[in-house]
């Protein structure tokens with residue numbers, strides 16, 4: 187059911203009675219309020235030294251073209267979630283306090299036996315920089331050893347992730363472009379290996395569109411929940427590139443070779459419903475209730491006996507591990523060559539000079 191203007195006004199009054207929810211939530215509330223009342227952000231970006239207004243602008247701008255009604259609904263849902271959590275437990279720490287330090291491109295939190303790794307470059311659609319790949323690997327390694335039962339990867343803002351940050355290609359070392367391609371292939375291989383080897387249930391909470399490597403690695407997750415706003419796009423041929431993340435093996439296995447070829451060779455973009463029908467996504471939720479429904483479900487799952495879940499995952503996945511590592515190595519080797527091709531260089535230059543988007 188859509189939130190009415192009255193629900194929205196009542197949420198606006200309720201929010202004033204809440205305990206300080208922390209800066210991150212306040213920014214989310216601000217952005218949703220602006221989007222619900224004024225629509226997409228169209229004011230000039232504040233200067234870099236105007237930190238507070240820039241953070242507010244970034245949060246609002248990250249909502250992109252989210253419709254006003256959806257923003258209104260999300261605002262009402264967020265306030266209702268905050269009210270019930272502050273009613274049910276006065277000991278809940280604000281998110282800012284639970285946040286693990288040391289990450290610049292992620293927000294990593296652990297609560298209710300769930301470690302949540304949130305990609306946090308909303309203004310860049312959570313494009314993955316070299317730093318983000320490295321931080322995700324660190325966060326996964328830490329989560330594999332912490333006392334959480336399950337681990338979640340998600341995105342902040344309107345995108346899940348727009349995939350590899352194409353400006354990674356501009357940072358050429360003095361040794362030249364071949365060396366860049368070589369180190370990129372090593373990074374890719376190490377990154378995907380972390381997903382292959384991750385020992386606990388790994389869940390993707392796909393909050394919006396997903397592109398490139400953020401889609402291909404989904405075949406290595408145990409469960410994928412998606413908002414109905416999410417789309418799944420692997421435009422490798424358009425970019426002069428080739429599949430990674432073990433998708434050359436997992437996608438044909440999940441959806442059959444014909445459907446996999448449409449995605450991986452021809453770059454067909456799937457809606458969340460299509461991705462679910464093809465087995466890449468576990469379940470799709472309406473965007474207005476996505477966060478509430480998914481987190482309620484995950485909190486229930488996180489209470490299951492953790493060792494049993496870990497062992498079940500091993501039984502399901504272990505016999506494939508060796509094969510997946512070999513496929514990852516081969517895909518990384520092929521991509522290393524592709525990155526040196528004219529097709530790839532031209533596609534990246536076209537994006538970076540704003541001549542082409544997906």
Ligand SMILES: CCCCC/C=C/C(=O)SCCNC(=O)CCNC(=O)[C@H](O)C(C)(C)COP(=O)(O)OP(=O)(O)OC[C@H]1O[C@@H](n2cnc3c(N)ncnc32)[C@H](O)[C@@H]1OP(=O)(O)O
Nearest residue numbers: 309310311313348349350351352353370374398399543544
């Ligand atoms: C080392 C491991 C390598 C692994 C190999 C991985 C391969 C892949 O992942 S291939 C996929 C690569 N991704 C793309 O080609 C996406 C490129 N982005 C786009 O086409 C568009 O940005 C969009 C469709 C994702 C969103 O379009 P729109 O809603 O119009 O938003 P903007 O384009 O204005 O984006 C806002 C802001 O974010 C920057 N940005 C978005 N995605 C990327 C990206 N992948 N790389 C670099 N930058 C990205 C975009 O440039 C805008 O920046 P500003 O202009 O500074 O605001």
